[in-house]
Amino acid sequence: MNDLQKSAVLVALAAQMDKKGSRCSETHMQKAVYFLQRLLAVPTNFDFVLYKYGPFSFDLRDQLTGMRADGILYLTPQPPYGPSFVPTKLGMGLVKHFSKSVGKYHKKLNFVATCLAAQNVAELEKLATALYVTLDKKIRSVESRSNAINELKPHISLEEAAAAVKKVDKMVSAARA
Amino acid sequence: MLKNVHEFRDPVHGFIHLDSDERKALDSRPLQRLRHIHQLATTYLVYPGASHKRFEHSLGVMELAGRVFDVVTAKERLRDDVRAFLPQITNDDALSYWRRVLRCAALFHDAGHLPFSHAAEEELLPSGWTHERMSREIIQSREMKNIWNAMSPPPRPVDIEKIAVGRAKAKDLEFSTWDRILSEIIVGDALGVDRMDYLLRDSYHTGVAYGRFDIQRLTETMRLLPSVYNKEPELGLEEGGLRAAEGLLIARFFMYSQVYFHSVRRIYDIHLKSFLRKWLPKGKFKTTVRAHLRVTDNEVTAGLLRAMANSKRPGHEDAKRICGRGHFKVLYQRDAKDMSLNPQAALTVYKNARRKFGASDVEFDSGKQKGGALDFPVLTANGDVQSSAKMSEMLNEVPVAAFDYVYITPERREEAERWLKANRNRMIKKREVRK
Numbered sequence: 001m002n003d004l005q006k007s008a009v010l011v012a013l014a015a016q017m018d019k020k021g022s023r024c025s026e027t028h029m030q031k032a033v034y035f036l037q038r039l040l041a042v043p044t045n046f047d048f049v050l051y052k053y054g055p056f057s058f059d060l061r062d063q064l065t066g067m068r069a070d071g072i073l074y075l076t077p078q079p080p081y082g083p084s085f086v087p088t089k090l091g092m093g094l095v096k097h098f099s100k101s102v103g104k105y106h107k108k109l110n111f112v113a114t115c116l117a118a119q120n121v122a123e124l125e126k127l128a129t130a131l132y133v134t135l136d137k138k139i140r141s142v143e144s145r146s147n148a149i150n151e152l153k154p155h156i157s158l159e160e161a162a163a164a165v166k167k168v169d170k171m172v173s174a175a176r177a
Numbered sequence: 178m179l180k181n182v183h184e185f186r187d188p189v190h191g192f193i194h195l196d197s198d199e200r201k202a203l204d205s206r207p208l209q210r211l212r213h214i215h216q217l218a219t220t221y222l223v224y225p226g227a228s229h230k231r232f233e234h235s236l237g238v239m240e241l242a243g244r245v246f247d248v249v250t251a252k253e254r255l256r257d258d259v260r261a262f263l264p265q266i267t268n269d270d271a272l273s274y275w276r277r278v279l280r281c282a283a284l285f286h287d288a289g290h291l292p293f294s295h296a297a298e299e300e301l302l303p304s305g306w307t308h309e310r311m312s313r314e315i316i317q318s319r320e321m322k323n324i325w326n327a328m329s330p331p332p333r334p335v336d337i338e339k340i341a342v343g344r345a346k347a348k349d350l351e352f353s354t355w356d357r358i359l360s361e362i363i364v365g366d367a368l369g370v371d372r373m374d375y376l377l378r379d380s381y382h383t384g385v386a387y388g389r390f391d392i393q394r395l396t397e398t399m400r401l402l403p404s405v406y407n408k409e410p411e412l413g414l415e416e417g418g419l420r421a422a423e424g425l426l427i428a429r430f431f432m433y434s435q436v437y438f439h440s441v442r443r444i445y446d447i448h449l450k451s452f453l454r455k456w457l458p459k460g461k462f463k464t465t466v467r468a469h470l471r472v473t474d475n476e477v478t479a480g481l482l483r484a485m486a487n488s489k490r491p492g493h494e495d496a497k498r499i500c501g502r503g504h505f506k507v508l509y510q511r512d513a514k515d516m517s518l519n520p521q522a523a524l525t526v527y528k529n530a531r532r533k534f535g536a537s538d539v540e541f542d543s544g545k546q547k548g549g550a551l552d553f554p555v556l557t558a559n560g561d562v563q564s565s566a567k568m569s570e571m572l573n574e575v576p577v578a579a580f581d582y583v584y585i586t587p588e589r590r591e592e593a594e595r596w597l598k599a600n601r602n603r604m605i606k607k608r609e610v611r612k
Contacts, residue, residue: 004520004521025550025552026549026550026552027406047348049344049345049348051344051352051357052357052404052409052411053406053407058344058345061547061548061549062545062547062548062549064549064550065545065546065547065548065549065550065577066545066577066579068577069545069546069576069577069578069579070516070520070545070579071513071516071517072520075550075573075574077566077570077573082550082552082564082566082567082573083550083566083573090516090517090520094520120406121406121407122406122407125406125407153409154262154354155262155407155408155409156407
């Protein structure tokens with residue numbers, strides 16, 4: 001996937017999130033792309049590391065900023081929350097131009113938007129970190145994964161971690177069904 | 178009696194203070210080498226005052242990092258919810274250790290820069306190498322380990338390297354919340370002192386007043402605050418510092434659009450890269466610490482002058498363009514209207530121009546400001562903590578600087594301009610997408 005195709009996929013994702021009634025903060029985009037890439041094998045090829053609020057990609061951050069510079073996305077304030085990414089007309093034109101590439105991932109984009117759109121930042125952090133210990137760290141039992149999350153993110157209690165792991169297991173099963 | 182605190186006069190921060198241990202690190206070969214690396218590469222060919230070096234920037238970043246550390250860890254400014262999360266902060270020995278680590282990291286964060294800083298970095302290092310990786314190699318070198326070990330308290334090299342380059346450039350290392358906060362004091366997107374220093378210093382030396390902002394207000398109002406989203410501590414501001422943060426962001430935008438992305442500055446970088454590819458053995462810089470320490474702007478400048486004077490030397494044409502001011506000229510630049518028809522308008526013009534005039538007479542350059550949407554905690558006057566994104570619409574309204582330039586050799590400029598005028602609309606409408 002080249003840069004423009006990636007941009008088209010990101011615009012389509014922001015549009016899907018918007019459709020589901022979600023605000024689309026940078027954290028929403030970060031976690032949604034992590035799920036797309038890691039769980040659903042969409043080849044966006046961003047490099048993720050564990051950071052603030054769970055898995056985070058510095059490349060993706062720069063790509064989103066570049067898309068603002070190119071007039072493909074813009075940030076709009078969404079009181080009482082922070083700003084949200086919204087596709088521009090030019091951005092939607094890009095999705096149309098790459099309709100074949102974007103169309104291939106339509107179901108996956110819809111799946112991620114459905115699962116994550118309604119979550120707040122704290123919940124996104126728990127779910128994305130749960131997916132990280134499940135797929136990247138390849139830890140198996142619910143208890144071990146909960147312990148790993150609590151160790152990586154001490155502000156997430158063991159109970160909250162276990163709940164996130166169970167939710168993620170359901171998402172993994174649904175994605176693979 | 179021997180002096181333990183040393184002062185350096187600095188045009189940006191007044192005085193910069195070092196203790197005797199830090200002075201030894203400053204006097205090391207890797208730091209002294211930075212006296213010979215221009216902060217802004219070839220920008221002095223456009224803004225004659227921009228002849229400042231990485232050395233004074235490194236000192237400035239160290240001074241600011243120390244000031245911010247002292248402000249955010251001052252006992253009277255710490256909140257209970259932050260204290261509970263960060264045990265280091267209530268232990269004087271631990272604080273003294275981490276202050277040392279932070280200042281050394283700030284001092285060495287740019288030690289790995291190649292000659293002419295960023296201008297020569299891309300394409301001239303072997304795959305997988307960056308100046309940050311080279312900084313880490315230097316921090317871990319035998320010479321520096323001897324200096325770190327003799328300090329009191331002795332900082333661990335791995336702590337220095339991780340705080341110096343931050344999470345983005347040390348993906349192999351694990352970062353605790355505390356490590357992240359310290360590295361963000363230096364390289365943070367929102368409130369990092371690296372950026373604060375370079376904006377003020379570059380503004381001062383170029384004479385471009387846009388880069389100024391209220392740094393005293395900004396650094397004095399920095400606080401460790403719980404995230405509004407998950408309560409994990411992070412760098413934030415008192416409400417009274419918010420306007421200064423907005424000033425920093427606006428300064429950054431103007432410095433990018435007026436200085437860092439200046440079209441002539443960018444073409445000199447391209448000519449320099451082209452020269453270095455021919456001048457360096459095998460077209461690349463070596464990556465051992467020993468080899469790195471041997472090459473500065475001085476050796477490259479001497480090479481440029483020699484190559485300019487002798488047509489048989491490698492890089493003669495590029496050297497002539499740099500030293501004789503025969504640089505390529507802008508033929509086309511980023512245009513919002515064209516981009517609404519074709520997001521890759523500039524690239525399309527470049528590819529067509531290259532076909533028409535030949536690859537050696539046409540150059541292309543493109544770039545965008547990096548970093549993300551800003552969102553940090555703000556302590557309001559009534560003691561609540563709120564998101565900066567909620568409290569300041571301006572923080573995320575500042576435009577993102579970007580550029581695309583197509584350049585043509587000066588000898589064919591008029592012909593190329595006529596060609597562009599005749600073909601521009603047709604070329605741009607016919608969308609060409611990079612596959």
